[in-house]
Amino acid sequence: MLHVFGHLNPDTDAITSAVVYAGLLTRQGVEARAFRLGEPNFETAYVLRELGVELPPLLPELPAGAAVALVDHNESAQSVENLAELRVLRVVDHHKLGDLTTASPPYLRFEPVGCTGTLLLKLHREAGLSIEQQDAALMLSAILSDTLHFRSPTTTGEDRDAVDFLAPVAGIKNVEAYALAMFAAKSDLGDTPAETLLRMDYKAFPFGDPAAPQLWGIGVIETTNPGYVFRRQGELLAAMDHVKAEDGLSGVLLSVVDILNETNHTLVLGATEAKVLREAFGVETQAQLANLGHLISRKKQIVPTLERYFAPDA
Ligand SMILES: [Mn+2]
Structure with a gap:
């Protein structure tokens, strides 16, 4: 079977x-x-x-x-x-x-x-x-x-x-x-625990040297009600910190995609993530939040850019 x-x-x-x-x-x-x-x-x-x-x-x-x-x-x-x-x-x-x-x-x-x-x-x-x-x-x-x-x-x-x-x-x-x-x-998230929200649409990606890749966790919350998510920013950052340690990640990001306005505001856990967003996307992080504009696709926009950024020098 x-x-x-x-x-x-x-x-x-x-x-x-x-x-x-x-x-x-x-x-x-x-x-x-x-x-x-x-x-x-x-x-x-x-x-x-x-x-x-x-x-x-x-x-x-x-x-x-x-x-x-x-x-x-x-x-x-x-x-x-x-x-x-x-x-x-x-x-x-x-x-x-x-x-x-x-x-x-x-x-x-x-x-x-x-x-x-x-x-x-x-x-x-x-x-x-x-x-x-x-x-x-x-x-x-x-x-x-x-x-x-x-x-x-x-x-x-x-x-x-x-x-x-x-x-x-x-x-x-x-x-x-x-x-x-x-x-x-999808947007009616109620009192779903923060870590569940983070892991709901979450994928881990190995970047860099295939022999010794670094693993990044990238969550996405696609919603018609981004305000709800931002009100829980503190809890979500704590969950990101926990998941990063638990899963042995090099970095963790959580993109909040406003479906109707087609925008992406990404929660940034720390200095490592902020540096990568600055160097890979040219965006600054303020108050642990980075505005990625209309980059709303993890698959087509976020991950390929990170892959290029982490690619070992040929
Ligand atoms: Mn699919």
């Missing part, structure tokens, strides 16, 4: 893509099941509730040699702990290729589009399979989430075309209203 799952600290794409891809493989005669590597965020919980889709179970500890399919990620730092012992048979992803190695020839599908959901739609079409209403709604939700309804610079024409195609199949008449409801659900 093929275990299909997305990245740690799952977002809507990570969860829905596991569900949709497991369904697609099953229809193609591959025994596959969807799993998740963490708790869903508020947006994902909203989407699943609205669509009446059951949350996939947490991935159980897999024995060495178990067959897996990765969706929406490929780097070991963002995956299950014993990934190196597992048999990665398939990857469907729209991120940069990281440290993945496999024992046998895998099926790989990578394209630089805004969302794994966009790729899954293509896989259905290429297989000549019809799109079920629920799958259409799941893929549509993932695309709206990953692209912030086309606000993110990661958006491609294929993501827009996919939403145009999927909306009627999904029976979603007002895509704009549906996206805003998703973002509102």
